[in-house]
Amino acid sequence: MTGRMSEKVSIITGGASGIGRACCLRFAEEGAKIVVADINLERAEAVADEVASAGGEAIALNVDTSMPEEVAAMASSAVEAFGRIDACVAAAGISHAGYISRDADEQVSADRHDRNDMMLIDKSLSNWQRVLDVNLTGVMLTNQLVAQQMAKSEGGAIVNIASVAGKTALMGASDYCVSKAGVWMLTKCGAIELARHGIRVNAVGPGYIKTSMSGAATSNEAWVEGRIKETPLRRLGEPLDIANACLYLCSDEASFVTGEIIFPDGGLIADSRS
Numbered sequence: 001m002t003g004r005m006s007e008k009v010s011i012i013t014g015g016a017s018g019i020g021r022a023c024c025l026r027f028a029e030e031g032a033k034i035v036v037a038d039i040n041l042e043r044a045e046a047v048a049d050e051v052a053s054a055g056g057e058a059i060a061l062n063v064d065t066s067m068p069e070e071v072a073a074m075a076s077s078a079v080e081a082f083g084r085i086d087a088c089v090a091a092a093g094i095s096h097a098g099y100i101s102r103d104a105d106e107q108v109s110a111d112r113h114d115r116n117d118m119m120l121i122d123k124s125l126s127n128w129q130r131v132l133d134v135n136l137t138g139v140m141l142t143n144q145l146v147a148q149q150m151a152k153s154e155g156g157a158i159v160n161i162a163s164v165a166g167k168t169a170l171m172g173a174s175d176y177c178v179s180k181a182g183v184w185m186l187t188k189c190g191a192i193e194l195a196r197h198g199i200r201v202n203a204v205g206p207g208y209i210k211t212s213m214s215g216a217a218t219s220n221e222a223w224v225e226g227r228i229k230e231t232p233l234r235r236l237g238e239p240l241d242i243a244n245a246c247l248y249l250c251s252d253e254a255s256f257v258t259g260e261i262i263f264p265d266g267g268l269i270a271d272s273r274s
């Protein structure tokens with residue numbers, strides 16, 4: 001297929017849902033060959049089927065991105081299937097230790113706000129570590145093992161999904177905020193270290209986006225109204241808003257852009273960006 005990502009082999013972690021799924025579909029529309037990598041294989045296969053029904057090419061892989069050997073297997077399976085890796089979006093993530101991504105029709109209401117270990121003073125070490133393992137170490141492992149494959153061919157482009165929460169503190173989410181601030185710094189370190197291998201590394205920091213992750217909250221009208229009021233563009237983001245930013249950063253249009261972060265957040269943190 002022709003397009004802005006024509007023939008580019010693209011791994012999307014967290015590709016089974018939300019932002020990752022939107023990246024799979026949008027990149028495929030622009031001609032990419034897609035590896036849908038996710039801890040939930042059944043949902044990943046459904047996204048690979050969606051790509052195929054739209055005329056694209058995709059495989060689904062099962063991976064827990066916090067496990068080094070599984071991430072290594074993901075990267076080598078992608079190369080086995082398609083010959084190389086050109087692009088990667090590291091979107092796999094959790095909002096808190098017990099988070100399970102779900103389809104809209106199986107949404108469980110408001111578990112996030114019912115948890116009693118949200119505040120730093122009560123946070124259990126195991127919950128803190130799980131968030132850091134998936135959201136930060138998982139992104140580091142994805143960058144490392146994908147970069148090792150990219151370095152063997154013509155380089156490539158990596159985009160890490162951070163968050164506005166990596167820039168501004170959210171009450172009751174210290175583990176999440178710290179993990180996302182870490183992803184931003186990892187992105188800058190990766191950019192300067194991997195440039196010599198022809199690999200660009202950038203980040204995207206979404207504002208409030210309509211996905212499973214915000215789902216518990218978005219079923220709460222008062223919460224949604226509050227977030228819309230806070231957002232200068234007066235709406236929540238769609239997964240496609242984020243996929244389009246990732247697409248730009250992975251495409252050749254961004255060939256001189258590395259170590260950068262883009263905040264598609266409707267202006268939410270415009271006054272505190274620098």
Ligand SMILES: NC(=O)c1ccc[n+]([C@@H]2O[C@H](COP(=O)([O-])OP(=O)(O)OC[C@H]3O[C@@H](n4cnc5c(N)ncnc54)[C@H](O)[C@@H]3O)[C@@H](O)[C@H]2O)c1
Pocket residue numbers: 013014015016017018019020037038039040063064065066090091092093094095100101102134138161162163164205206207208209210211212213214
């Ligand atoms: N939705 C928002 O408002 C928002 C805002 C800022 C940042 N983000 C970030 O965007 C990314 C995508 O989240 P989303 O909103 O699309 O949520 P989502 O729940 O729809 O998607 C997350 C995906 O990651 C997968 N996943 C979770 N843990 C994994 C693991 N260990 N290994 C592999 N896959 C795993 C899930 O199965 C799911 O498919 C996350 O990193 C999240 O922190 C989301």
